Amino acid sequence: MTDLVLTVVLVVLVLNVLACLVRVLGGPTARDRLLGVVLAGTTGAAVLLVTAVLAEVPAVLDAALAVVALATVTVLARVGAEREARA
DSSP states (O other): OHHHHHHHHHHHHHHHHHHHHHHHHHOSSHHHHHHHHHHHHHHHHHHHHHHHHHHTOTHHHHHHHHHHHHHHHHHHHHHHHHHHHHO
16 A cells, blocks of 8 residues: 555656656746756655655665755855856
8 A cells, every 4th residue: 555655656746847847948037947957856856765665775865865965056056156146
């Protein structure tokens, strides 16, 4: 029963990533595109976490942590670039 629930959660998360990519491709502004990328990255980390539990492979947890760290660095770089542009 747990595997069925996790599989449904995995499908919903993958659909969410696809919706994020639609925003990335069609976003009217650069901020919209960045928001789509960050949301896709964090949702992708959730996909990796659910996959790690389903497949019983704990090493995938490290990949999820790396994806979240990259999303954080991306946001920080963008905010820093916007601050420099305003100054």
